Amino acid sequence: MEDALTLYDVKVDSRLLLGTARYPSPAILAQAIRAAKTRIVTVSLRREAGGSRAGQSFWALIRESGARVLPNTAGCRTVKEAVTTAHMAREVFGTDWIKLEVIGDEDTLQPDVFGLVEAARILVGEGFCVFPYMTEDLVVAEKLLEAGCRVLMPWAAPIGSGRGVNNVFGLRALRAHFPRTPLIVDAGLGAPSHAAAVMELGYDAVLLNTAVSRAGDPVAMARAFALGVDAGRAAFLAQPMTPRDFARPSTPVIGRAFDEGAA
């Protein structure tokens, strides 16, 4: 496997993680998963009434896709809620992986980073492989690593906003401070160019949902994001040139016709 991504000792041959929510239909979700060539999809748990088969049929669709699942604790507002949800997810989905969200603000869905670190410490101690949804704060990142996280997932912008990277300096600084930790940009990307941009910064992967599921053609957009991620990764490996403030001719100046000043 060439240029594989390793997350908690699992090699993954796709750098695009895909959310499964808000697609026009289950069939389009299944097609988008294939078009994105993703190997990891995020899933959730929600209340269900007796006699409903909705959860069962969704789970069957995901299993048929062959993708590994990353359950989330979306919407949890306290450490207790997040930890209990993680326990429930481990039993239902049969994985120790958990995308840990502890939401601190309803308008921005910004994570409560204090609760996040506390919940991460508890869950790592219980054998979970924690993927923390965080801001791009360096100190929070340090605390999460101290808590035992081996992957970090900073946001680019608020969940579902599609704004792209709000703080490129912060993401660049995070990458520079933690060169060997897998870093996945989670949330806020709206277009394949945004995904390419963060991959060019050296991020290891991106996690998307709304940008694909709410596109006019989610399947085509899934394909476009896959291309964007691949292009950004290839560009990072190819070491982009350093930007300059002034022009530098690309065509050689020496030998130009009509150059009266030349000897």
Next chain:
Amino acid sequence: MRIRVNGDVRDVAARTLAALLEELEYGDQLVATALNRDFVRAKDRVETPLSENDSVEIVAPKQGG
């Protein structure tokens, strides 16, 4: 007995969590459970008694981002 199930107040006859799932016709649905915000493993439901005013959560796989 009056308890809260997924946020709704209900009168139920069940005295254990396992019996509650049966009474509410969950059958073989793939669900996870919590009692008063604490996770209860599937294998422990039979021996998990319910009390008046308990709060039960019953969740299943769902699309998520």
